[in-house]
Amino acid sequence: MAEKTCPVRKTIIYLSEQIDSGCLTDPKGRRISEQILHLTEEISEGAAGPDHLSAIDSLIEEYFYSLSPLQNQETGNTLKGILDEHREVFISHIETRNCPSHDCATLAPSPCQMACPAGIDVPTYLSLIAEGRDAEAIEVIRRDNPLPWVCGLICTRPCEMMCVRARIDTPVSIKFLKAFAAERAMSDRAYKNPEKAAFNGKKICVVGAGPGGLSAAYYLALMGYGVRVIEALPVSGGMLMVGIPRYRLPREVIDREVAMIEELGVEFSYNTRFGKDVTFEGLKKDGVDAFFIAIGAHKSWDLGIKGEKEFPRVLDAVKFLKDVALGDHHAPGKHVVVIGGGNVAIDAARTSLRLGAEKVSIAYRRSRTQMPADIEEVEQAEEEGIEFSFLTIPKEIVGENNTITGLDCIKAELIKKKGSDRLAPVPILGKDFTMKIDAVIPAIGQYVDDEGMDAFDQMNWTRRGTIEVNHASMETTMPGVFAAGDAVSGPATVIEAIGGGKRAAEAIDRYLNNIPQPRMPKIPVRYKMEPPIEMSASRKMTLKRPEMPMLNVDRRRTMFQQAELGYDEESVRREAARCLRCDICRRCGKCVTICRSKMGIGALQLGYMDFDDPSETDFRATSEKCITCGACAANCENKAIVIEEKDGQRMLKLCGIVLNKQDIQYCEECNAILPSAEYLQFISQKTGNVTKVSENRLLCNNCQRKLSAKINVETRPVNPNK
Amino acid sequence: MSKYYLFQDIKKCIGCHACEIQCKSNKNLPKGPKPCQIIQVGPKFIGGLPKTSFIFMPCFHCENPWCVSACPTGAMQKRSKDGIVFIDNDLCVGCKTCVSACPWGAPQWNQEIGKVVKCDYCMDRIDEGLEPACVTTCTTGCLQFGNVEDTTQIRRERHASAVASLEKSSF
Numbered sequence: 001m002a003e004k005t006c007p008v009r010k011t012i013i014y015l016s017e018q019i020d021s022g023c024l025t026d027p028k029g030r031r032i033s034e035q036i037l038h039l040t041e042e043i044s045e046g047a048a049g050p051d052h053l054s055a056i057d058s059l060i061e062e063y064f065y066s067l068s069p070l071q072n073q074e075t076g077n078t079l080k081g082i083l084d085e086h087r088e089v090f091i092s093h094i095e096t097r098n099c100p101s102h103d104c105a106t107l108a109p110s111p112c113q114m115a116c117p118a119g120i121d122v123p124t125y126l127s128l129i130a131e132g133r134d135a136e137a138i139e140v141i142r143r144d145n146p147l148p149w150v151c152g153l154i155c156t157r158p159c160e161m162m163c164v165r166a167r168i169d170t171p172v173s174i175k176f177l178k179a180f181a182a183e184r185a186m187s188d189r190a191y192k193n194p195e196k197a198a199f200n201g202k203k204i205c206v207v208g209a210g211p212g213g214l215s216a217a218y219y220l221a222l223m224g225y226g227v228r229v230i231e232a233l234p235v236s237g238g239m240l241m242v243g244i245p246r247y248r249l250p251r252e253v254i255d256r257e258v259a260m261i262e263e264l265g266v267e268f269s270y271n272t273r274f275g276k277d278v279t280f281e282g283l284k285k286d287g288v289d290a291f292f293i294a295i296g297a298h299k300s301w302d303l304g305i306k307g308e309k310e311f312p313r314v315l316d317a318v319k320f321l322k323d324v325a326l327g328d329h330h331a332p333g334k335h336v337v338v339i340g341g342g343n344v345a346i347d348a349a350r351t352s353l354r355l356g357a358e359k360v361s362i363a364y365r366r367s368r369t370q371m372p373a374d375i376e377e378v379e380q381a382e383e384e385g386i387e388f389s390f391l392t393i394p395k396e397i398v399g400e401n402n403t404i405t406g407l408d409c410i411k412a413e414l415i416k417k418k419g420s421d422r423l424a425p426v427p428i429l430g431k432d433f434t435m436k437i438d439a440v441i442p443a444i445g446q447y448v449d450d451e452g453m454d455a456f457d458q459m460n461w462t463r464r465g466t467i468e469v470n471h472a473s474m475e476t477t478m479p480g481v482f483a484a485g486d487a488v489s490g491p492a493t494v495i496e497a498i499g500g501g502k503r504a505a506e507a508i509d510r511y512l513n514n515i516p517q518p519r520m521p522k523i524p525v526r527y528k529m530e531p532p533i534e535m536s537a538s539r540k541m542t543l544k545r546p547e548m549p550m551l552n553v554d555r556r557r558t559m560f561q562q563a564e565l566g567y568d569e570e571s572v573r574r575e576a577a578r579c580l581r582c583d584i585c586r587r588c589g590k591c592v593t594i595c596r597s598k599m600g601i602g603a604l605q606l607g608y609m610d611f612d613d614p615s616e617t618d619f620r621a622t623s624e625k626c627i628t629c630g631a632c633a634a635n636c637e638n639k640a641i642v643i644e645e646k647d648g649q650r651m652l653k654l655c656g657i658v659l660n661k662q663d664i665q666y667c668e669e670c671n672a673i674l675p676s677a678e679y680l681q682f683i684s685q686k687t688g689n690v691t692k693v694s695e696n697r698l699l700c701n702n703c704q705r706k707l708s709a710k711i712n713v714e715t716r717p718v719n720p721n722k
Numbered sequence: 723m724s725k726y727y728l729f730q731d732i733k734k735c736i737g738c739h740a741c742e743i744q745c746k747s748n749k750n751l752p753k754g755p756k757p758c759q760i761i762q763v764g765p766k767f768i769g770g771l772p773k774t775s776f777i778f779m780p781c782f783h784c785e786n787p788w789c790v791s792a793c794p795t796g797a798m799q800k801r802s803k804d805g806i807v808f809i810d811n812d813l814c815v816g817c818k819t820c821v822s823a824c825p826w827g828a829p830q831w832n833q834e835i836g837k838v839v840k841c842d843y844c845m846d847r848i849d850e851g852l853e854p855a856c857v858t859t860c861t862t863g864c865l866q867f868g869n870v871e872d873t874t875q876i877r878r879e880r881h882a883s884a885v886a887s888l889e890k891s892s893f
Contacts (some may be wrong), residue, residue: 598794599815599817629819630818631817634816680822683792686792701822701827701830704826709779710763713764
């Protein structure tokens with residue numbers, strides 16, 4: 001539920017208009033209005049504390065003193081109305097220092113943070129990593145995501161999709177920088193858990209030790225709850241461990257981050273299936289106060305074609321990957337075909353190759369550009385020699401004596417169908433062909449395995465077979481039962497599950513403390529504004545996203561060693577410094593407009609600021625025309641672009657990027673700082689036809705006034721009275 | 723020049739700065755900018771006695787203002803009906819070129835809003851038939867505002883009476 005205009009900003013506008021219009025004739029009412037305005041402005045600037053709202057409340061009450069004029073009561077009632085309806089937004093502004101509607105300019109969030117389903121404060125941790133403060137960066141990340149190392153290796157990185165730097169060259173490599181910082185902090189033994197609250201006597205049962213369950217367990221444990229995690233598999237991590245292959249995510253990464261959660265006192269029960277090994281009633285008897293369900297989506301959809309159930313070498317992708325992860329390292333066949341176009345299909349294909357399959361192909365019914373899999377994954381699979389057969393619809397698995405001999409397919413064409421944006425594959429009659437294979441791995445999607453969930457009898461399921469929840473609080477329809485992850489969304493991403501787990505932990509805490517649940521989804525929190533790193537415009541422009549070094553292809557075709565080798569330290573620090581700090585600059589473009597249209601100078605070439613129609617950006621171009629007049633800085637609400645005077649130079653800086661540097665001149669009389677020569681030249685061009693009066697002396701504003709007063713006295717005729 | 727004249731009777735001024743304060747309070751200005759300012763010159767010895775002059779420095783509303791030519795945005799303007807030089811706040815972007823261009827230091831920098839403020843003879847008050855704020859509060863009555871022709875009249879009359887008093891003393 002996105003707000004049209006931010007109610008905080010609305011309140012400021014309303015009160016300012018009232019005060020300026022002069023209609024508040026009662027002095028007491030006017031005083032109250034001014035004080036409320038001041039407090040609201042602080043909320044809108046992120047400078048408010050937890051007492052601001054109650055202070056506003058009691059000020060509103062003051063409007064209604066006895067014999068208070070009607071105008072006061074009207075103002076009071078209007079404000080009360082706004083606060084009653086939008087109280088959460090006010091609280092959210094104070095707590096998160098984030099205004100998603102961009103109306104409160106200083107609180108406008110960065111796109112990467114808003115894109116992240118867990119809402120990690122990306123610009124803050126990138127700045128920390130750029131400065132080599134890895135442990136602090138991990139501390140910041142873990143406030144919103146307890147698995148930074150895991151996500152640093154396998155996240156689908158919606159943040160990079162939104163990265164503003166991509167409008168200049170390429171997005172910042174946000175994903176991997178996290179992994180580097182986590183690895184370094186872990187190696188330095190500086191990866192630490194935050195202080196946890198004392199045990200509060202309440203117990204929570206988390207069903208499923210995947211990313212959703214781990215995330216909820218971590219935040220609940222920090223809040224002082226006793227957490228027990230029930231896991232059907234013998235290992236933790238869920239799909240991280242049994243879905244994602246080891247060449248993408250080494251087991252140690254999961255183990256070490258899970259160990260951090262164990263260190264908080266979370267109890268893990270492996271090989272324990274909910275509904276069979278433990279029951280709802282039994283856990284209730286043990287004193288469990290709330291349940292969190294994160295059972296994932298572990299069942300593969302069937303292809304629904306002939307032959308699918310007849311041959312043992314038709315292996316569903318989920319089960320295949322799980323068996324391999326748990327140690328069953330046998331090739332599925334000599335010539336393997338994987339059916340599907342998502343990340344799971346790629347994972348199954350690349351895993352088959354590493355297990356020794358001679359030829360592996362992927363059959364997908366649409367074409368390359370429609371593949372939901374990550375482009376990097378697809379490319380890496382191609383490098384390893386996996387073949388793709390696009391526009392291919394499987395028709396029948398054929399064979400004899402329990403052995404597959406081929407897959408009958410039909411060629412498809414993509415046709416635009418009414419009511420759908422996605423092109424639909426339609427078989428072309430007569431274009432049948434057979435793929436010679438001996439193993440088939442269908443990977444066309446997963447659904448939730450609801451076995452053992454009967455005890456949650458009041459919980460509603462959606463038509464898609466997922467658990468129905470309120471997405472702001474992750475509450476199911478059954479009181480005291482919460483759910484998140486793939487079990488709610490259907491097969492989705494790790495980071496969504498982590499975000500859901502975190503939201504659920506907060507909601508469970510509210511539920512057990514009788515605090516009403518939020519009506520709007522929680523907005524990401526901005527922690528501290530790290531000052532931007534100062535660097536020259538040339539450096540900012542010439543920094544390039546490093547190539548990811550890869551393991552050699554022979555080894556990638558034969559072993560489960562990690563395929564992406566990671567950047568070296570120098571590349572990491574440089575890459576982190578490439579961030580444009582969109583948490584400070586909200587790219588309103590005012591500076592560019594003023595410099596070009598108002599000043600007529602056009603020194604700022606910041607095309608990336610225009611979202612819809614980006615033009616060329618070159619930070620270096622500024623110094624060619626800029627006169628350091630500071631009009632851009634004077635109009636920047638966020639103080640993203642600033643004029644700084646240091647070591648005899650006046651600098652124009654945008655989020656730390658030194659756009660221009662000019663020598664400062666000084667007043668000949670009092671040594672006060674004066675504009676640069678370029679600036680004075682700009683003025684003299686404009687006033688060229690007007691004679692100079694200051695006797696060609698370089699004087700400041702004050703001294704000029706003094707000089708003219710003196711001239712005035714000296715040139716005055718002698719008073720006839722004397 | 724504007725058709726108005728703000729006349730300061732230097733002989734009467736005691737340097738109380740009430741005009742500065744009234745000006746700032748009327749324009750609701752923070753610490754710093756002074757659209758009008760009393761500048762103390764001296765003391766210096768005249769006829770063996772220390773004498774100090776207090777010079778009232780508002781904007782002179784020049785005929786051909788430097789600030790107006792310098793302003794790149796057209797915020798600084800000269801009002802055609804009476805020649806008052808004023809700044810349109812909505813157009814000002816805070817480049818301060820007018821501040822540097824003015825030989826008399828009349829345009830002032832308002833840090834709080836990041837824009838320039840200057841003496842406009844309180845044109846909103848003038849349009850309502852009132853006097854500029856500084857004039858209304860002058861403790862000694864040394865500031866007088868009016869049309870240029872009226873103020874020359876004051877000077878003439880004063881000079882005449884001075885001459886007259888000299889004549890008297892000669893008796």
